[in-house]
Amino acid sequence: MDQGNTAFVLFSAAFVLLMTPGLAFFYGGLVKSKSVVSMMMLSFGSLALVAVLWVLYGYAITFADIDDAGWIGIPHLIGIDTNAIGLAAQVADAANPSGAFPEMAFVAFQATFAILTVALISGAIADRAKFGAWMLFAGFWATLVYFPVAGWVFNFIDSGEGGWIVDKLGAIDFAGGTAVHINAGAAGLALAIVLGKRFGFSKGIMQPHNVPLTLIGASLLWFGWFGFNAGSQLAADGVAALAFINTIAAPAAAMLGWIAVETMRHGKGTSIGAASGVVAGLVAITPACASIDPIWAIVLGLVTGAVCALAIDLKFRLGFDDSLDVVGIHLVGGMIGTLSIGVFGNGVGFLFGFGFEQLWFQLVGSVAVLIYSFVMALAIGFAIEKTIGFRVKHEDELAGIDTAVHGELAYSFGSDKA
Template structure:
């Protein structure tokens, strides 16, 4: 391997580590948004996905997404590269001669698979059984995510690249996919007890901000690493990963100020994530100026979209639909108008917009239908939603025998620790 190849492999290794860090980031972000009695359960949904999806990816997931075609254009053969054997390069004596770049790419894409599934869990916060979630994950990742990754990311054989879809880092495969699945599961499990606007407030703003920071940090690997080479495309993706979320913060806070009278830190974090989601599919083909515009509009659009659950009555607990589905759709379609060299502004043609819309609809419908069916079967068999009494009491102790906050005297706190009121203690 020459020097440039080694540098590109290093980029994939570092980027893969950054993307993997995003899943604990999701755990912190989601964990801070739920009740203190549910923080352990919420974070366990991400950690459980991290373990199960990682195992399945190494065994056969990579082969289904990037291996030898089983159904050309649509699906790879799960048994063609079992356990990533093709990258091990064993000689006659049994010594290993690993394909460094191939294994690095497999690891990088594996971190994508883990994150995509972890994102779904935000739609069912405070009311999902861990066992039901893990069964859903095992089926969904095989039936939906691995094939969708083949459609979108397999540049040699996927129908998306063949059609000319521009989804550089996963607007469809990650965000539309996760958002549609979260909506389906929210409908299957139903609304939380007491669901109403303002009824469920974040228990820890610092946890949310920590999670958002880890997500933004990891997103540089997510976007720039998708270039798989240290080149101009990677650098463009990197700067756009600064521009869009920064503008997303501004867009969200403006709407929040106009709507509620006060800009909030949760709103700022959500605006940054909205901008990151929206720029993901087009970070390779948007100029920084258009990335700023994208982020500004995405932040405002998602700030409005998260209110739809109250109007339409579905309990998307942590706004996966409002941020990831809406942001992913907007960012994917945006390319059809403003994408450099392919969008309407440069070509005068609506062809690219049509291609982007087709890919979005196909992934959205497939993900929603499959997630609803899988979730319904899980609920009717082993059970997916917790008992009402456990939901009211808090699911952490009921499901995991742990509490997120334990007092110094050994007692369990139902709420985060607060400072005593000075007027009452003096």
């Protein structure tokens, strides 16, 4: 066992876990003051539920034996053989590791990815979702969508190769552009359709109630993303260093790209635009962080920041209410980052004379995840809406859902009133 790499993986897992509270702050600052508790609880609820499901059976589904897994990756739903329920095999390995680091460290690292991916979706349904319905959706979507899709990309711990997207298809996705961002973005679009538009949906419907809170959240996301990207190498080496510097360059450039578009369109760049640009750049560099040089990371960031700044208006043109731009940032940014590998990826990009084959692989993998996630999320969401109901009552939505759903306010300002 390499103690240095073990520590690297464990600390990377801690960094990524911090991203979910960071996301809660980022989303919380963007919504109304009377729904900030509800918004943040969607992230914290995801953390609690998905962590438990991951230990019970999520890891077993995601990292089922590749030879038997095929398309879905579930030969042993509750984990027979090496992936025993309760992670018994991994506990035994932790006492006497057979590899460079205990498999349990990898279990922990991948758990944080599952938690964050589910939480990302919640931004699409801000201000109008029941907490209980969201938790039900989160459990079903994690089980039926995230765990299998993550296996398509990340199932490499035993073979050194990925699931069908990475191994059989030949797409490149270093840290989860498909499994995390396209996956969550497509599900967010589906839920936005299921729940419908907020009252008075139009441009300018909702101004962020707490800009500093959003900036704090963006800062925590950026910090945690170093564990997300560099940590995906599972070793403190040169590839991790490349992923690290690209995780600085791309979001910084994306911030500039987003602000430039805002300035050209509205005459001024905003702090919310800067924070959104950072997140868009982080999304785009996720699949490509180990496949492109830092100069190209800057190019990718500039393009992604500009395109995503324009893409967030698609909801007004197409008529779906993606409250906090999960589609415009995560789906669009994830697609750009994943496809960019086929354009200027080292040793595979067509700009370097390697043809369009890799770009095709990237496109097929991206579209497969997008369609599967969208269809499944739409089905799960409609099933919940038609049974227990997914959206809060109209009067609660207008009044603010914090008191109706959670019985508390984010800001009491010293008041002793009940």
